[in-house]
Amino acid sequence: MEELYALHREVCLIPAPSHHEERRAAYVKAWFDENLGEGAYIDEALNVVFPYGACENSITVFAAHSDIVFPDMEYPMPFSDDGTYLRCPGVGDDTASLAVLMLAAKYCVENRISAPSGVLFVANSCEEGLGNLKGVRRLFADYEGRIKQFVTFDAKLPGITRGCVGSHRYEVEVLTEGGHSWGAFGNKNAIAELAKIAAKIYEIELPQKEGCRVTYNIGKIEGGTSVNTIAQSAKMLCEYRSDDLELIEFMKARFEEIFASAANDEVKVNVTKVGDRPCMGFIPEGRQEALVERATRVLEEVIGEAVRYGKGSTDCNIPLSIGIPAISVGVYKGGGTHTREEWVEKASMRPGLEFGIALILDLIS
Numbered sequence: 001m002e003e004l005y006a007l008h009r010e011v012c013l014i015p016a017p018s019h020h021e022e023r024r025a026a027y028v029k030a031w032f033d034e035n036l037g038e039g040a041y042i043d044e045a046l047n048v049v050f051p052y053g054a055c056e057n058s059i060t061v062f063a064a065h066s067d068i069v070f071p072d073m074e075y076p077m078p079f080s081d082d083g084t085y086l087r088c089p090g091v092g093d094d095t096a097s098l099a100v101l102m103l104a105a106k107y108c109v110e111n112r113i114s115a116p117s118g119v120l121f122v123a124n125s126c127e128e129g130l131g132n133l134k135g136v137r138r139l140f141a142d143y144e145g146r147i148k149q150f151v152t153f154d155a156k157l158p159g160i161t162r163g164c165v166g167s168h169r170y171e172v173e174v175l176t177e178g179g180h181s182w183g184a185f186g187n188k189n190a191i192a193e194l195a196k197i198a199a200k201i202y203e204i205e206l207p208q209k210e211g212c213r214v215t216y217n218i219g220k221i222e223g224g225t226s227v228n229t230i231a232q233s234a235k236m237l238c239e240y241r242s243d244d245l246e247l248i249e250f251m252k253a254r255f256e257e258i259f260a261s262a263a264n265d266e267v268k269v270n271v272t273k274v275g276d277r278p279c280m281g282f283i284p285e286g287r288q289e290a291l292v293e294r295a296t297r298v299l300e301e302v303i304g305e306a307v308r309y310g311k312g313s314t315d316c317n318i319p320l321s322i323g324i325p326a327i328s329v330g331v332y333k334g335g336g337t338h339t340r341e342e343w344v345e346k347a348s349m350r351p352g353l354e355f356g357i358a359l360i361l362d363l364i365s
Contacts, residue, residue: 001350005081007031008099008349012088013076018067018131021046023075025066028102028123035106036121045138046125050105053364055118059146060363062105062119064098064153065127065135065315069338086344092334096344096352097153098123100331104356115364117148127154127315130169132275136315140322149291150319151363155312155330157352158303162292162327163311164320165213166248167241169275172197172259174223175268178232188266190234191223197269200258201238207250214242214251237274243311245279277313278321291325291363298362299329302355331356 016024028048032040040050048066068090079088088095105121107113120143124135140147155161174197176188198218206214216239223234240251263269296307316326331352334344 001353004099004103004349004353005346007102008086008096009079009081011099012079012086012091012095015070015072015075015077016067016090017071017073018069018126018128019134020073021066021125025123025125028066028098031102032105036109043138043142045135047135047139048123049139050121051118052105052108052121053115053118055120055146057146058117058148059143060115060117060119061122061139061147061150062101062153062360063122063124063136063139063150063315064101065094065125066098066123067125067128067131068093068095069128070340081346084346086346087342089340089342091342092156092332092344093337093342094127094154096332096334096349100349100353100356101153103353104360107357108360113361113364117364119360119364120147124315130274133277133315133318136318140318147319147324149363150316150324150326151295151359152315152326152328153331153356154314154328157330157333157348157355158299158305159308159310159330160292160295160299160327161310161312161314161316161329162288163243164280164317165241165243165277165311165313166245166279166317166321167239167275167277167313168248168252168255168273169237169239170255171235171237171272171274173233173235173270173272174262175233175270176231176266178230181228181230184230187230190231190267192231193262193267194221194223194234194236197258197262198236198238200261201255204251204254207247209244209247212242212244212247214240214244214247216240216251239275241277241313243279248279277317279317281321281323283320283323283325288320288325291327294362295327295329295359298359299355302358303351329355329359
């Protein structure tokens with residue numbers, strides 16, 4: 001456990017915003033080289049991949065994402081340990097999971113665990129936000145047709161994410177003539193026009209479909225020059241998401257109608273899709289359920305708690321969309337996810353590590 005705590009702290013200290021995981025990837029690669037032996041590599045997407053066993057066909061992937069939501073690039077990140085709680089931006093999501101994955105991989109190597117079909121241990125990039133799952137997309141392109149199942153350590157104990165939520169994300173830019181707030185009063189204001197778009201989004205009447213959900217959000221807005229300037233430009237980031245493809249298509253049509261209706265001779269609207277996470281595809285009958293059932297049995301045996309099931313937007317979206325069984329599992333307890341006050345219960349990492357190792361042993365046997 002002391003080794004796990006030390007490793008977790010070291011990784012927490014290293015900044016890793018999406019698309020800029022270079023320093024954390026280099027650390028993980030060096031750790032793999034020292035503790036697992038030769039074979040680890042960093043690909044063009046900044047995934048750190050360690051193939052274990054033959055890895056020719058029917059490969060099982062165990063992953064944890066290396067990126068965090070915060071844009072900080074200064075080293076070190078703030079980290080604290082009061083003996084009960086570990087605190088740091090990204091301390092749980094997904095750094096605690098990454099540390100568990102790394103030590104579980106070391107356990108397999110040191111104990112010469114047999115993996116007849118091969119395993120990939122992966123610290124993947126770009127799971128968060130506008131990372132758009134770039135790391136896992138690259139992994140499945142490089143190993144096309146060879147991966148039989150995918151498990152990511154990216155949840156809280158005792159949770160299993162067994163279905164995926166798809167989403168479309170847009171950057172919307174509004175451009176107008178603008179001008180001086182006194183001398184050009186009456187000219188179109190980009191901020192005001194963008195606010196109209198935002199208001200229409202929040203007037204959408206959501207469709208209802210039994211057993212499914214659909215949501216939308218405006219997550220960031222910026223623009224303007226000064227308090228006495230009629231804004232010439234303004235931007236926002238917005239999204240909609242659902243666990244059902246039909247509902248995704250409904251929201252796509254409504255968003256496109258709103259964007260198109262906002263443009264005229266005085267207002268230019270530029271829309272760029274910056275994120276596209278797919279919904280669930282067709283998985284041969286019983287394969288997804290079998291993976292969930294095995295993970296459930298192991299988790300309940302190790303943790304002694306009933307499993308909480310859910311759906312989410314995770315790295316599993318990629319394999320699930322192409323018919324490959326995939327789950328996201330929890331290996332720690334904590335809270336404050338995606339805030340700078342995020343925390344992890346230090347003691348929870350022990351059962352998390354025990355579960356991580358037990359699940360790997362069960363699935364590769």
